Amino acid sequence: MSAFNAIDGGREVDRNDYTPGIEPQPTWCPGCGDFSVLKALKGASAELGKSPDEILLTTGIGCSGKLNSYFESYGFHTIHGRSLPIARAAKLANPGLEVVAAGGDGDGYGIGGNHFMHTARENHDMTYIVFNNEIFGLTKGQTSPTSPKGHKSKTQPSGSAKDPIRPLSLSLTSGASYIARTAAVNPNQAQEIIVEAMEHDGFAHIDFLTQCPTWNKDARQYVPYVDIQESDDYDFDVTDRREAMDMMAETEDVLHEGTVLTGRFYVDEDRPSYQEEKQAIGELPEQPLAERYFDDSYEWERSADQFLDKHK
């Protein structure tokens, strides 16, 4: 018997179940792209029939981190850049949880970049949504890792001398097994992609273009956008690493020229998740660890019986 009956409990849910009564009205600025992430996440969770009690949503710090306040589930609003290591340990502790991590582009590609690379490399079975608005919003408009070269801000008064991060290429190189980009202005595609990401058995990374109407007025609103799966102009095999790499490179090149390419860029359904890899080498128990602490019949091992002989 499980101590966690919310997991696969088969409860009937609709999108309103993810709206917290206390703060149903988010405080994001009017026109902010973050609303679309919230809406798409609610829609995807309802579509998959996930109960709010079986979802663990971890976030970082920034406007994106407020997602936890506006989405009803178990939540862990962590510290800047650290949503991924907390999320992946929770998944190892209790693989039944539906684990979603979210954060901004500074959070995920800047201060937490090391965790991003390694979580992708390990291919943890979880979804990671990066709110990419090419700016630091909550601290009022500084240049971020995805800001285009030449971007002027209070901290880069002469314009940034740095090329922006290439988030999709970085993700692929690091080892993510599902990589997509969507945009706030494209709600149907966004929900479809989040559903696919949550269903994917491995690390699913979504670079979610979220326009910032307050601090990034100069930036485009990511319209018009092109869905690369729908468009006849783009023909590549989404399961082929090399073709995906070329598609990503082109997408990253043209973003700041005004062409917004979205869709699935890489999907590898064959690569085992980290959990499966770890179980295969005998380093992760079959029964979720978290269940063991509620299992009264479990015989806890003692060091005196297991390990003391070699010290005698």
Place this chain on the structure above:
Amino acid sequence: MTDDELIWRIAGGSGDGIASTSQNFAKALMRSGLNVFTHRHYPSRIRGGHTYTEIRASSEPVTSRGDGYNFLLALGDSFARNPQEGAYYENEEIKPLSENLDELREGGVIVYDSGLLDASEIEDFDERVEANNWHVYDIDLRSMARDVGREVMRNTAGVGVTCAIAGIDTEYVEDLMTDAMPEKILEPNLEILERAYNHVVDEYDADAPDVTAPTGEHDEEQVLLSGSDAIAYGAIDEGCRFIAGYPMTPWTEVFTILSQNFPKIGGVSEQVEDEIAAAALAIGASHAGVKAMSGSSGGGFALMSEPLGLAEMTETPVVLIEAMRAGPSTGMPTKTEQGDLEHVLYTSQGDSHRVVFAPGTVSEAYDQTRQAFRIAYEYQVPSIILYDQKIGGELVNVPASHFDREPNPDLGSVLTEAELETAPHAETGKYQRFQHDVEDGVSPRSIPGQENGRFLATGNEHTPEGHIAETPENRVAQMNRRLQKAEAIRADLDSREESHQTYHGDDEAEYGLITFGSQQGTVEEAVDVLADQGYSVKSLGVSDLMPYPKEEVSAFLDSVDEALVIEMNASAQFRGLTQKELGRYGEKLSSLLKYNGNPFEPADIVEGFKTTIIKGDELPGQETTFVPAAGD
């Protein structure tokens, strides 16, 4: 200290098998009925560089390294760099012999491998031998090993020679080799052991007035463990099944032990990208309902500062261990120090509320690790075990029965789904996981995946159900509740039968020695030596650093005229903490500090006490530093 003891030092180069040979020999001596205690000295190098391990063996209990030693087995550094003119490292090969002469007691034994070492390269060697009445055995151990097996087996030859000289039955050594070695290398090793033993018996005068090993008998079965073993086993017995870490000397030992043992008992070990991730993973696993830990040494622990604060703010139980080494920065990676005390107590922004224990012995390391987990999970705070290279690596014998305890996998203050049904919820359906008015400040938590348990954990200040809030009323209520736990934890610890503080010596003594953590055993030995010399001294070893045991330390300090605070750092951090916590005794507390990379020897303390406290003189050398009482 007893007159009847063997302090055997095996010296060679890194990579020469000094650690494994000494570990086996220590175990052989333990099995023969002796009490043993080891002390390691090694460089931060993979191959080459002078390293030694000292084994002190006695029929009496031993709690410290000794003052000097009486038996040297010098193997030579087989990975030494070639001596070059002007190189600061000079002739490395000879160092296992030349560098160990200063501390060898009068009448001591020197065995050296004449196949590798030429004593005539050492200035005044023969004169020093004569002046100190040392007994020298120059034996070609290398050839002896090579003739039967391989050169690396010269360690075995050295052990055989030691047994013959010190009168130790080789039976215990043979048994251990049989247990530990594969057939192929066992046979030549056994033969080398025998040949080396017989060589001494045949070639040397059996009645020479050499160092003889004592004999003893144990009342009950003993096990030989290090502080790192004890911490790992304490964690296992308290139900910890998750560890995340990043390698760093000397914390790597605990990480390694648990990484190797966890798969056998269904635990999970994660080696991750950095220490920020390591601490965050431990927090994530604990949040999801698993007893979890992480740890590091100074520099790595610095990276854990922010997650540590997150654990405090979200009241996520977690155990972190910090293995100190000499700092600042990279410092001296393999040398011991107690300089991270203030770092561990206060790091991370805001008012800290955490638990810090510094065990004083290997068995305390086991006990206090268990307590650290219990407290962390019952009170939902981070607990830290603060130890160092010394206690982590020293091997001592402990009765096996000490570990014959019931496991405690209890998750502490956690509700079940059934309990959550009737627990207080906000109107919105969120569980009130951070209630204002609760006993001892502890508001029970739910675990993700439980029905009706959802809440928001956040590093921001928050309402009872976890929503971000900055109202003054809620802020004060939540801060007060979290800080209130420290009082409850202190009361909990004070109410237990066994205090974590350790007292030694005559209750009525006039003077006190006070220390924390790993120097406890050495301070106790100094108390015994001083008492033998007619001084009225007792000691207190403090383990609880936060919350501080005010009553116990005050009572101790009230009972003495003056106290000398012994610690291994340069700025008297523990004395500072004591004065801060107690707000007085500034007139009574002076400090004896050592920060040259080596732990205190009993004589450092004995002489330091007599010179400064009794005579009021200055200390003669640079080994230790005296800081007089400063007032309140």
